[in-house]
Amino acid sequence: MSVERSICPDIYHPAVARDGLLTRLRIPGGVLNEFQCLAIAQLLESTGLEYLQVTNRANLQLRGLAQDLAPDLLTRLADCGLAAIDPAVDGIRNMMLSPTTGFDAQELIDVRPLAEAWYEYLTHHPELGVLSTKFSVGVDGGGTVGIIDRPNDITLLAVSDNGFSLHLGIGERGDAPVPVGVRLTLAECLPMLVAIAQSYRQGIELLGGDARRKPRLRDVVRHWGLTGFSEIVQRELAGSRRFIFKNLAPDRESYGENGDRHLGVHQQSQTGFYYLGIVLPLGRWTIDQIEGLGKIAARYGSGHIRLTPWQNIIVPDINERDLARVQELITDLGLVQTANHPSSLLRACAGATGCQFAATDTQADAIDLANYLAAKFSLDRPLNIHFSGCDKSCAQHDRADITLWGHQPNPEQSGSYRLSIAGLTAEAEQESSDILPPERVPIAIGQLIDTYHDHRLNPQESFRAFTSRQSLAQLQQILHAV
Ligand code: SF4
Known part of the structure; x- marks a missing residue:
């Protein structure tokens, strides 16, 4: 099999990273059965890797592969539904569902049948293989654990027991999709997904781009304008009622913080x-x-x-x-089930072992921090900490309580971190950009947590609320006291 290298790999087309080949298994809806778990464990054993990673798209990622996966291994993965039978569409099996759909006590609609219908459509339409492998569809059943704030190209959000609001990812990279003023019945959802995907395909054919960098849906919408794109979608929907897309401000307040709601x-x-x-x-x-x-x-x-x-x-x-x-x-199995553990809300991008842009080894530094905090602290509230090897922030686009950005002013110097603390104004954050060598990070953050525990108004006060009550000078004093 000829292997085309991509910057956004799928199981048939691994990408080259610093630590070897990188490949992803797209898991439609993030649902795995016991047999697929077994097949994944066998896949890891056969590659000699100790672990794989669940990604922030609820897919699976293998890093550091010495070689491409053997054809018989790929066939086995396809046989158990872990890879598309047609390699052309493997990269676009990227559907994200509310992970609690089907059992969420607050859910409006169980969205699994819609996901299955979309996957079935993709399987029989290899022409959609030209879409970017980053093309992503989300369906949010309107329950407690929502995914409406995740940066998908298209998200359908259940707003009643038979109604969805259509959202499109037409903002900046990493932004949540915005509502476009369209309400759909359940029966109208699949035709709308198909019409948008086919219109997007037409846009890609018009705008070009190579296999490594294809226009995203937002590029196509910008080219035609939202109204123009809406007209093309309408033509694809031949015979349906009329829809006009309008760019509406998202109701971000209603998005809430979902990152820890499902734990426990x-x-x-x-x-x-x-x-x-x-x-x-x-x-x-x-x-x-x-x-x-x-x-x-x-x-x-x-x-x-x-x-x-x-x-x-x-x-x-x-x-x-x-x-x-x-x-x-x-x-x-060595796993914890609480949001209050230091590992629970820790995020890190690939870092220096996997990414050429990284100034620091984010993964190793994050693990060091988690181990230090777990040994020293018993957290009674979740704390969200994010390590990013550069300012692109691949692992988490939304604001963390504490963010560490890799920084390397010149190649002769080793990488260090700029620290940003939520709750400060943007101006104060700029001023507070303290530079920390990786080895000082655990102690500095430990000191911040100690001070938070000792001086918060009451046990219910969050870290963010606490830091927003501090002056910049006070926070810098805490950091420099270590
Ligand atoms: S945030 Fe920067 S260093 Fe980290 S994976 Fe993305 S591009 Fe690479």
């Missing part, structure tokens, strides 16, 4: 059943843990697990009587 034990919509949200530090999932969670899902659940866009795992459908036992088994 939660009651399902089905009486007597629970789901467990489990933390994977930096999304890392080892062979033992993959096999172990697959077995737990088969023995105590419905045989399925869910990947989340926050790089974690959910095991659903656990009967109340088995909860304690399942929690024990998960702990035995």
Whole structure:
């Protein structure tokens, strides 16, 4: 098989990274069954890798491969639904669902059938293989754990028990999609997805671009204008009622913070059943843990697990009587189930081992920090910390409580971090851009947390609320006291 290198790989087309080949398994809807877990564990064993990573698109990523995956391995993955049968469309099997759809106690619509219908359509339309492999569709069932704030190209948000609001990712890179003033019934959703995808394909054919960098949906919409794009979509929808896209301001207040809502034990919509949200530090999932969670899902659940866009795992459908036992088994796998653990809301991009733009080894530095904090602190509230190897912020575009940006003024100097603390004004943040060598990061952040614990107004005051009460001078004093 000829291998075309891409900057956004799929399982048939790995990309070259600093640490070897990088490839991704697109998991439609983030749903895996016990047999797929077994196949993934076997895949890891055959490649000699110790772990893979759940990505912030709820897909799976393998880094540091010595060579392309063998054809028989690819066939096995396709046979169990972990790769497209047609390599042309593997890269666009990128559908993100609310990870609790089907059992979320607040959900308006179970969106899994829509995801299956979309995947079925993709499977039979290889012409859509020309779309960017970053093209992504999200469907949010309107429940407690939403994905409307995730940066998808298209998101359908359930707003009633038979109605969706259409959102398009036409802002800047990393922005959440915005509503375009279109309400759809459930029956209208698939035709609309098809019409947008086919219109996007026409735009790609017009604008060109090579296999490595294809225009994104937002580029096509900018080329035609939202009204012009809307007209082309309408032509694709021949015979349907009329829709006109308008760029509306998103109601960001309603998006909320979803990153930790799924962690821990939660009651399902089905009486007597629970789901467990489990933390994977930096999304890392080892062979033992993959096999172990697959077995737990088969023995105590419905045989399925869910990947989340926050790089974690959910095991659903656990009967109340088995909860304690399942929690024990998960702990035995070395996994935690609380948002208050230092690993829970830690994010890091590929960093120096995987990315040519990185000034620092973000993954190793993040693990060092998590280990330091876990040994020294017992957090009673979640703390969101983000390591980025440069200012592109691939791992997390939304604001963290603490963000560390890799910084290397010239190649002779080793990389260090600029530290940014949420709660400060943009101006103050600029001024507070302290430079920390990686080895000082754990102590400096530990000092910040110590001060927060000692001086917050009450145990309910968040880190962000606390820091917004501090002056810049006070925060700098804390950092320089170490
Ligand atoms: S944030 Fe920068 S260093 Fe990190 S993966 Fe993205 S481009 Fe590379």
